[in-house]
Amino acid sequence: MKHECYYTINEMLRSNRNVVAGISTRHGGVSHQPFHALNLGLHVHDQSSDVIENRNRLANALNTKLNQWVFADQVHGKQISEVKRVDAGKGSNLYHTGIIGTDGLYTKDSNIVLALAYADCVPIYFSAKNLNIVGIVHAGWKGTVSRIAQEMIHTWSKEENIPSDEIEVWIGPSIQQCCYEVDQHVIDHVDDIMEDKVKPYTTTTVTGKYMLNLQELNRQLLIKAGVPSTQIHVTTLCTSCSVNHFFSHRKENGQTGRMLGFIMFNE
Ligand SMILES: [Zn+2]
Numbered sequence: 001m002k003h004e005c006y007y008t009i010n011e012m013l014r015s016n017r018n019v020v021a022g023i024s025t026r027h028g029g030v031s032h033q034p035f036h037a038l039n040l041g042l043h044v045h046d047q048s049s050d051v052i053e054n055r056n057r058l059a060n061a062l063n064t065k066l067n068q069w070v071f072a073d074q075v076h077g078k079q080i081s082e083v084k085r086v087d088a089g090k091g092s093n094l095y096h097t098g099i100i101g102t103d104g105l106y107t108k109d110s111n112i113v114l115a116l117a118y119a120d121c122v123p124i125y126f127s128a129k130n131l132n133i134v135g136i137v138h139a140g141w142k143g144t145v146s147r148i149a150q151e152m153i154h155t156w157s158k159e160e161n162i163p164s165d166e167i168e169v170w171i172g173p174s175i176q177q178c179c180y181e182v183d184q185h186v187i188d189h190v191d192d193i194m195e196d197k198v199k200p201y202t203t204t205t206v207t208g209k210y211m212l213n214l215q216e217l218n219r220q221l222l223i224k225a226g227v228p229s230t231q232i233h234v235t236t237l238c239t240s241c242s243v244n245h246f247f248s249h250r251k252e253n254g255q256t257g258r259m260l261g262f263i264m265f266n267e
Contacts, residue, residue, distance in 0.1 A: 004027050004028045004061075005024055005025055005027055005029070005038055005058055006023060006024045006025060006061065006262075007023055007025065007173070008021065008022040009170050016129070016130075016168065018265045018266045018267070019134055019263065019265045020062065020262075020263070021125045021134070021136075021261075021262065021263040022172075022261075022262060023118070023123055023173055023259050023261045023262070024038055024058055024260045024262075025246060025259065026038050026245060026246060026247055026257065027245070028061075029050070029053070030054060031047070031054060034252060034255040034256055035050075035256065035257035036257075037054075038054050038259075039247070039258060040054055040115075040117065040257070040258055040260045041117045041119075041257060041258030042091075042094070042095040043095050044257060044258060046257065052093060055069070055092065055260075058260065059113075062113070064113055064264070066089070067088060068111055068112060068264075069088070069089065069091075069112075069113040069115050069262075070083045070090050070098075070099065070105065070107075070112060070114055070115065071091025071092060071098040071099070071115050071117075072100075072102040072103065072116060072138075073091070073098045073099065073100050074102070074103050074117060075101050075103065076103065076138075076142040076143050076146075077103050077142075077143065077146060077148070078103065078104070078143060078146035078151045079101055079102045079104065080102070080104035080105075080106065080135075080155045081099050081102040081104065081105055081106075082105075082107065082108075083099065083106065083107040083112060084107065084108075084112075085109045085112060088112055091115075103116070103137055103143050103148055104135065104137040104138070104148055104151060104152050104155075105135060105136055105137075106126065106134065106135030106136075106152065106155070107133070107134060107135075108132060108133045108160070110132065110264075110265055111265075113262050113264040114134065114135070114262065114263050114264065115136075115260045115261070115262045116137070116138045116261050117138070117259070117260060118239075118247075118258060118261055119247040119248060119249040119252075119256055119257065119259065120140070120174060120180075120239050120240065120247075120249045120250050120251075121138055121143070121174060121175075122140070122143075122144065122171060122172070122174040122214050122215060123136060123137075123138065123139075123171075123172040123173070123261030124136065124137045124139055124149050124169060124172070124218060125172065125261070125263050126156070126167055126169055126263075127167070127168050127263075128156070128162050128168065131162065133156070133160060133265075134263045134264060134265050135152050135156070136261055136262070136263045137149060137151075137152055139214065139218055140214075141182065141186050141189070141212065141214060142189075144218055144221070145186075145189040145190055145193055147193060149169075149218045149221050149222050150224070153167060153222065153226065154225065163226075164225055164226030164227050165226060165228055167231065168231045169222055169227055169231060169232045169233070170233045170234075170235075171218055171219065171232065171233065171234040171235065172235055173235055173238070173239055173246060174215065174238075174239055175214070175238060175248065176215065176236065176238035176241070177215075177216075178238055178240075179240035179248075179250065179251070180211060180212050180213075180214065180250070181209050181210065181211055182210050182211075182212045183210070184210075186210070186212065187202060187210050190202065190217065193221075194217070194220070196220075200216055200220075201213040201214075201217040216234075219234060239251075247259055
């Protein structure tokens with residue numbers, strides 16, 4: 001379903017009807033160039049008051065209040081943090097009050113909106129069949145090769161006793177293989193974690209670089225962690241190709257805003 005300021009994730013709603021998940025677009029906000037219009041990142045040198053206005057608009061569009069939202073200080077790592085009701089509102093108005101040094105959030109509390117910021121990196125959303133638990137991770141190439149997607153599965157299995165085959169995952173809009181050229185340095189890290197002879201997630205270019213498919217790489221990592229492939233949903237929406245709808249760090253040479261990936265469940 002397409003809205004002015006966000007896309008929702010219908011696959012998750014189908015299997016777990018009380019889950020609300022999606023990603024914002026760049027439409028419907030008040031920020032000026034190069035953050036036009038719905039920039040939701042407080043850390044990119046946009047006017048804070050504009051960002052807060054934009055965040056309130058998104059919160060309202062989802063029938064929530066911004067003080068139900070929880071943000072993180074993202075570091076391209078693999079730290080997963082559990083969020084509880086007492087954390088509600090952290091990072092919503094001030095960047096430094098967000099959950100520190102974390103690229104993965106999950107909660108078992110209802111009506112808490114988990115939010116992570118993106119501009120090309122891969123948003124990965126998690127829910128479990130018939131259980132009130134949701135999570136989200138931020139996986140750029142560094143997070144991906146740190147195996148943050150697997151980290152969420154292992155955390156839910158270890159800490160929450162949820163078998164990996166009961167977890168449903170959705171890989172959201174992000175930069176796709178069509179637009180994501182990387183150099184040997186990145187591929188070396190990929191090769192360190194994947195022993196496969198056949199690598200369906202990379203192709204080489206005529207200039208000796210590589211086109212990397214971060215969505216497929218994360219999908220393979222999730223399958224290795226025990227999530228059935230039928231429970232992993234991947235979008236083909238590319239943030240770089242669709243820069244009229246999304247912020248793209250790569251396409252806009254680093255001068256751009258941030259979308260929010262978000263997930264919550266209602267009781
Ligand atoms: Zn593309």
